[in-house]
Amino acid sequence: MADDTGIEGLIDLMARLPGLGPRSARRAVLVLLKKRGQLMAPLAQALAEVALTAKDCQTCGNIGTSDICAICADPRRATGEICVVEDVADLWAMERGQVFKGRYHVLGGTLSALDAVGPDELGIPRLVARVADEATREVILALNATVDGQTTAHYIADALAPTGVQITTLAQGVPIGGELDYLDDGTIGAALRARRKL
Numbered sequence: 001m002a003d004d005t006g007i008e009g010l011i012d013l014m015a016r017l018p019g020l021g022p023r024s025a026r027r028a029v030l031v032l033l034k035k036r037g038q039l040m041a042p043l044a045q046a047l048a049e050v051a052l053t054a055k056d057c058q059t060c061g062n063i064g065t066s067d068i069c070a071i072c073a074d075p076r077r078a079t080g081e082i083c084v085v086e087d088v089a090d091l092w093a094m095e096r097g098q099v100f101k102g103r104y105h106v107l108g109g110t111l112s113a114l115d116a117v118g119p120d121e122l123g124i125p126r127l128v129a130r131v132a133d134e135a136t137r138e139v140i141l142a143l144n145a146t147v148d149g150q151t152t153a154h155y156i157a158d159a160l161a162p163t164g165v166q167i168t169t170l171a172q173g174v175p176i177g178g179e180l181d182y183l184d185d186g187t188i189g190a191a192l193r194a195r196r197k198l
């Protein structure tokens, strides 16, 4: 135990980060304390800076440091395609794939009556407006294969129907190299329903 309340407070904050329990938070803080000059000071400065400048993109909901994010501001990404994702983490995953060249719409969650999350909270009216404003040809619904994700996908498809835009979803099924044994039933079911001729 660190018997310094300042250091204990730092450990408590670090322990709230995903993947860091109290034990790893303690280890991380100890490394920071030992590398105050090379690591802790630059980290503190970067955190303070980004905490002040980080904001949600007014167009797509991505997180950046200006009102319009770098993807929305890039004219080369005006491809007429909008990919709808649940979370910024999904946007980052799509970007890592380096395949999609269009723009995004980040919902920030899924429809949930239980948590009082409705279409407005997810920016669905804004998405419908964007489809007209940006001369969108295709909306790709890249939502998770959960019940909430699929319910939300159907709601969005209905909301977009009057615009006449083409709506597609990601193919779901067995990941490349995946073993059926390790898949959950929903994934296997989806893979079976989407089966094609060999």
Ligand SMILES: [Zn+2]
Pocket (backbone or CB within 6 Å): 057, 058, 059, 060, 061, 062, 068, 069, 070, 071, 072, 073
């Ligand atoms: Zn954006």
